[in-house]
Amino acid sequence: MALLGVLQNRALEAEQWFARLEQLEPQNPWPPAYRAVVLNAAWQPWRAKAVADAGQKRSANPVLEGLADLSGALAGEIWRLGELQKSLPKAVQAVEQQLAK
Secondary structure: HHHHHHHOOOOHHHHHHHHHHHHHHOOOOHHHHHHHHHHHHHOOOOHHHHHHHHHHOOOOHHHHHHHHHHHHHHOOOOOHHHHHHHHHHHHHHHHHHHEEE
8 A cells, every 4th residue: 555655656655554664564674664764755854763763773884874874964954964874885885795696
């Protein structure tokens, strides 16, 4: 259902489904990562930052770290731009490694 929400360009609907997945698998970093992405797509970076930060506390992950920095910067926390320059390449590398498997 979350993927269907994404494909239908219904970011907030997809976010709710990803939140349910996050509750079912709290140690899995991917539901909060996808949730943060769709919240950013819905122009709610402050919520995306909170989701990514909470997910990062449960399960340290470079993708969540990069999404937290990106969301914070989009929300106006310009001081996070320096951290974003470090965390975003690590996040991209982590995703590329997952895709190569």
